[in-house]
Amino acid sequence: MQKSFKIMVLGLILGFVLGFPLGINFGRDEPLLSNPFDNRSVAQRMGDKLKRKTGQLIEGARDTLHDATRDNDK
Incomplete structure (x- = not known):
């Protein structure tokens, strides 16, 4: 016990x-x-968050463009 x-x-x-x-x-x-x-300032936190979200957005756009331009004769 x-x-x-x-x-x-x-x-x-x-x-x-x-x-x-x-x-x-x-x-x-x-x-x-x-x-x-x-203890980072609000500007630093927002800058880091903006960079991270922008990177994710660019990756998503790149994948969408890649899918749109892929050959569809499979």
């Missing part, structure tokens, strides 16, 4: 220590393994 209680408490502590920073990054829409306590 005592041993299982210790294991449960240890699991809760480990879960909190690992889950808290991951939850902060998830809420900020940042990469999960980045520093959750990084």
Whole structure:
């Protein structure tokens, strides 16, 4: 009984220590393994987010163009 209680408490502590920073990054829409306590300005965060979203948009447009210009005689 005592041993299982210790294991449960240890699991809760480990879960909190690992889950808290991951939850902060998830809420900020940042990469999960980045520093959750990084104090970047709003302009820096928006710039990084804009670069990431623009890259995704360009990749999507490239894939769409590639699909549209592919030979359809299969």
